[in-house]
Amino acid sequence: MIEVADGVLVAIHPFCTTTTTVVVGADGTECLVVDPAVTAAEIDALAGELARRGLVVTGAFSTHPHWDHLLWRPALGEAPRWATATGAQRALAVVDDNARKAREALDGVDVSGMARVDALPQAVEVLPWEGRSCRVLEHAAHAQGHAALLLPDVGVLVAGDMLSDVEIPLLDLEARRPWDDYAEALDLFAQVALSVDVVVPGHGSVGDRAELVRRITADRNYLASLLLDDEQDDPRLAGAAEWLLTEHADARRRVRGDVAR
């Protein structure tokens, strides 16, 4: 794990450049685990590393109800794993689907903790974790009930599946207005950009404030390009995996269909 800011540790895993974020509490003895990933062995190793550092997991957070953000292992203990009210409801509704997707994605994943979510109150603004102040920035882009965490004391934005340097924006095509939802979430991040020193995406590399602004711009450009007749040349699509190209084609078809209506 690398320390990206005072008391904020990030591990990056080989599968889809997935990140795990650990927020150490102000007293240095407890921690909050955000989206532990990915295989059982990796999460057990994380638990071992936290124990070695003398940290007890007293809280956890799932940024959104996709399988790779709902993983858990007994080694992490029994702390509450919070999600937004909408996110928790959705996680419980798609437990079996998420377990199937996880098994199909890669070997060695423990799917037993997918329903282990504690719903936060509607419109919650601060995580009920005693360790340190964590603002909850809820939006509807990419998945229902998605939320980023903002740690105001160190200016760290834990973004979930947004603001990636390796993946294009992935719209929630089950939503009624996926393009609008995504644009609004990017506006939300722009509004807090001056408070952010470090951005941690769910997939990809950690960036500074300039990189955050660059990614917001790149993602806004991507959204705009979905409306254009000509295919754009987002560098994240060059040499991209088949599934990402499929997501892109599906988003383009959906958004252009929405425009036509």
Ligand SMILES: [Zn+2]
């Ligand atoms: Zn996701």
